[in-house]
Every structure is written in structure tokens, then in C-alpha cells.
Amino acid sequence: MAVDGATLGRRLRERDTAAAPAALNLIEDRSPAGREQAAALLGEVSPGALGGEAPAHLIGVTGPPGAGKSSLLSALVDLWRGRDRTVAVLAVDPSSKRSGGSLLGDRARIDHDPADDGILIRSTAAGTRLGGLAPPTREATQALAAAFDLVVVETVGVGQSETDVEDVSDTVAVVVQPGSGDTLQFLKAGIMEVPDVLVVTKADQGGTALRARRDLAGALGALGCPETPVLAVSSLPPPTGVEELVEALEAHRSRLDVxxxxxxxxxxxxxxxxxxEHGERALRALGGRRAAEAYLADQDPTLDASALGGRLEQRARSSA
Ligand SMILES: Nc1nc2c(ncn2[C@@H]2O[C@H](COP(=O)(O)OP(=O)(O)OP(=O)(O)O)[C@@H](O)[C@H]2O)c(=O)[nH]1
Ligand SMILES: [Mg+2]
Structure with missing residues (x-):
């Protein structure tokens, strides 16, 4: 029997996390029939169907390769599950974009109990498009946000990231390891946007983590963002600093106009x-970026991204 997208969407809306794996499979199915069912699924978890924004806290975790993102997420997931919060993690796999794999040689997996429906870990492909996450990642986030308390997207990036995790996050945490000066330089040079929370990993390795923390805090102060939290954590058991990180993430979310x-x-x-999909020329046919943005601002605020995209296409066709 074909998978029924609407049913999966309704189950997610009722916070049935056991529906999530099948929902993600459907979203990754890019065949026409799959797309049709995925659209039905997403319709059931759109802000219109939910009667407002999805309640989940959407968190982006990003940072250079090997910084310790996945290890940190293992510790975070543990803590969240211990507090009875449900968690979904989408790890965007950049390996398809890299020539060698050596950089990822000592990559850690996110530890979790596979029998626990309250936790879901998935790898998704980075896609080939520059600037922005692949549409399946965004759609997956939208679906998961209806059912889980926390939805985390892990991406690899430094500075101007190729996979813009901000698209899908309420809160962005940038993770760096001690002694990596890149992030400090990118911050100082204004190449990198100031994150909501900065995390220095591998604090168990001693003074370098504290130094990195101090340098980053100094740079943020000089940039006029002294209130941005900079935390030092160790993800190895027993983890340290992770509770403080959870508090910092929650504090950011509570101040936000979600x-x-x-x-x-x-x-x-x-x-x-x-x-x-249609190129800059199609955008010009809409009157340019500004005009397109103004048009979108006039649309129903409960439409999801793909429905809004549909409106743009309609308008492009009618003005052609
Ligand atoms: N000592 C120490 N090692 C750590 C810590 N966190 C991560 N590591 C090690 O650092 C390496 C990379 O960790 P990952 O968690 O895979 O880092 P990542 O940022 O997810 O890496 P990519 O996904 O490949 O970009 C692994 O060998 C980890 O064991 C930590 O807190 N302390
Ligand atoms: Mg990782």
C-alpha cells in the first residue's frame, strides 16, 4: 500500500513521534508520487493546520569539521531525554561535497537508544545548492517540529556556511574547539554573523579551552555583543557545562519572537x-527581490515555505 502522507502528517500533529521515520522517508522520496504525498504531509503540519507555529525549539548546531558537534549532541540528547523531552536530530552530511574523507576520519556518532521513540537521529544529504539548506532538510524540520519538543540540525560550516542553518533555527549555537583561531578571526572580521550561543568544546583538555573562551568573549564584547553567552563544555563522560548550555539555549528561545x-x-x-529553480531572471520578472518580498509579505502568514513558493510561481506565470 502506498504511504499516506496526510495520515502521517496528522499523526505528527498529534505528537506521535513513532510516525517520524516514515515521514522522513516520504520527504526524501523525490519521485512525483512521493512529492504529492509529502505535500499532503506537510499541509497537515503547516502553521495553518497547527493553529500557530510548531511548539518545538528549533536549534541549529554548526561549526568546523571535528569541533565536537556530534559528541556534544550525544551529551545534550542524554540530558534532554533525562528530562523527558523528545528530541530529533538531523545531521546534514557534507561528505558528498568533499573530495577526501580524511577530515572526517574520527567522526563520532550521536549515541542513543534505538528502541526509544522519543529520540530520532537522521543523516540527510547536504544537497548541491549553494546558500541555504537542501529543501528536504527544511521540510524534514517542519515535519519533526510538529511532534518533537526539540529539533536540532547539525551542519558543518565555518563563517559563511554553505548550508545556512539559520533558515530553520530559532537558536543557532556555533561550536568550536580550543585553539582554532578561524572562528575568532571570522567573528572579528565580520565575515561570520554573531551566533546566539558560542560553545567551546573539549574543556577536559585543559587551559586552552578557557583561553579560547576568554578570547571569544573578548571579541564579542568588542563587537558590541557582550551578552552573547560563551560556554566551555566537555562532552566526554561525565560531561561538564552541558546543563549551562541547555539553560543558555532556553534563555535565548524565551526572549525570541518565534x-x-x-x-x-x-x-x-x-x-x-x-x-x-527559475533563476535570477524569473526574479526580475517579478519586479526584483524587493517586490517579491513585498508580495510574500502580503500572503497568509500561516502558509508554509512551499505554499509561498507556489504563490511566487503563480505570480510569475500571470505576469509573464
Ligand atoms: N577530549 C575530548 N574530545 C572530544 C570532545 N568532543 C569531541 N571530541 C573528539 O573530537 C573528535 C570529533 O568529534 P565529533 O563529535 O565527531 O565532531 P563533529 O564536529 O561532529 O565532527 P564532524 O561531524 O565530522 O564535523 C572525536 O574524536 C571526538 O571523540 C570532548 O569534549 N573532549
Ligand atoms: Mg558530526
Whole structure:
């Protein structure tokens, strides 16, 4: 029997996390029939169907290769599950984009209990498009956000990341290891946007982590963002600093206008998808980026990114 997208979507909306693996399979199926079912699924978890924004805290965890993102997520997942929170992690796999694999030689997996429905870990492909996450990653985030308390997207990136995790996050945590000066330099030079939370890993290795923490805090102060939290953590058992990190993530989320942030993200995503598919010329046919943004701002705020993308296409056709 064909998978019924609408049923999976309704189950997610009722916070049935056991429906999530099948939902993700459907979203990754790019055949026409799969796309049709995925659209039905996403319709059931759109802000319109949910009666508002999905309740999940969407967290982006990003940082250079080997910084310790996955190890940190193992520790975070443990802590969250211990507090009875459900967690989904999408790890965006960049290996398809790299020539060698040596960089990823000592890559850690995210530890978890596979029998626990309250936790889901998935790898997803980075895709080939520059600027922005692959649409399946964004759709997966939207689906998971209906059912899980926390949805984390792990991406590899330094500075101007090729996979823009901000598209799908309420809170972005940048993870760096001690002694990696790149992030400090990118921050100082303004190449990298100031993250919501900065995390220095491998604090168990001693003074270098504390030095890195101090240098980063100094740079943030000089940039006029002295209140941005900079935390030092160790993810090896027994973890240290992870509770403080959870508090910092929650504090950021509690200050946020979630509706405004997500609304903006949906519009940006629709525009990025439209431009990726139809080119800058099609954008010009809409009157340019500004005009397209203004048009999107007039649309129903509960439409999801793909529905907004559909509106742009309609408009492009009618103005052609
Ligand atoms: N000593 C120490 N080692 C750590 C810590 N966290 C991670 N590591 C080690 O650092 C290496 C890379 O860790 P990962 O968690 O895979 O790092 P990552 O950022 O997810 O790496 P990619 O996904 O490949 O970009 C592994 O060998 C880990 O065991 C830590 O807190 N302390
Ligand atoms: Mg990793």
C-alpha cells in the first residue's frame, strides 16, 4: 500500500513521534508520487493546520569539521531525554561535497537508544545548492517540529556556511574547539554573523579551552555583543557545562519572537527556492527581490515555505 502522507502528517500533529521515520522517508522520496504525498504531509503540519507555529525549539548546531558537534549532541540528547523531552536530530552530511574523507576520519556518532521513540537521529544529504539548506532538510524540520519538543540540525560550516542553518533555527549555537583561531578571526572580521550561543568544546583538555573562551568573549564584547553567552563544555563522560548550555539555549528561545522569526524564514526560503529553480531572471520578472518580498509579505502568514513558493510561481506565470 502506498504511504499516506496526510495520515502521517496528522499523526505528527498529534505528537506521535513513532510516525517520524516514515515521514522522513516520504520527504526524501523525490519521485512525483512521493512529492504529492509529502505535500499532503506537510499541509497537515503547516502553521495553518497547527493553529500557530510548531511548539518545538528549533536549534541549529554548526561549526568546523571535528569541533565536537556530534559528541556534544550525544551529551545534550542524554540530558534532554533525562528530562523527558523528545528530541530529533538531523545531521546534514557534507561528505558528498568533499573530495577526501580524511577530515572526517574520527567522526563520532550521536549515541542513543534505538528502541526509544522519543529520540530520532537522521543523516540527510547536504544537497548541491549553494546558500541555504537542501529543501528536504527544511521540510524534514517542519515535519519533526510538529511532534518533537526539540529539533536540532547539525551542519558543518565555518563563517559563511554553505548550508545556512539559520533558515530553520530559532537558536543557532556555533561550536568550536580550543585553539582554532578561524572562528575568532571570522567573528572579528565580520565575515561570520554573531551566533546566539558560542560553545567551546573539549574543556577536559585543559587551559586552552578557557583561553579560547576568554578570547571569544573578548571579541564579542568588542563587537558590541557582550551578552552573547560563551560556554566551555566537555562532552566526554561525565560531561561538564552541558546543563549551562541547555539553560543558555532556553534563555535565548524565551526572549525570541518565534512567530516573527519563522515567518521571515519561510519567506526567505520560498524566495531562495524560487530563485534556485527559475533563476535570477524569473526574479526580475517579478519586479526584483524587493517586490517579491513585498508580495510574500502580503500572503497568509500561516502558509508554509512551499505554499509561498507556489504563490511566487503563480505570480510569475500571470505576469509573464
Ligand atoms: N577530549 C575530548 N574530545 C572530544 C570532545 N568532543 C569531541 N571530541 C573528539 O573530537 C573528535 C570529533 O568529534 P565529533 O563529535 O565527531 O565532531 P563533529 O564536529 O561532529 O565532527 P564532524 O561531524 O565530522 O564535523 C572525536 O574524536 C571526538 O571523540 C570532548 O569534549 N573532549
Ligand atoms: Mg558530526
Amino acid at each position: 512567530r516573527a522569526v519563522r515567518l521571515r524564514a519561510r519567506r526567505m526560503a520560498a524566495l531562495a527556492d524560487f530563485t534556485a
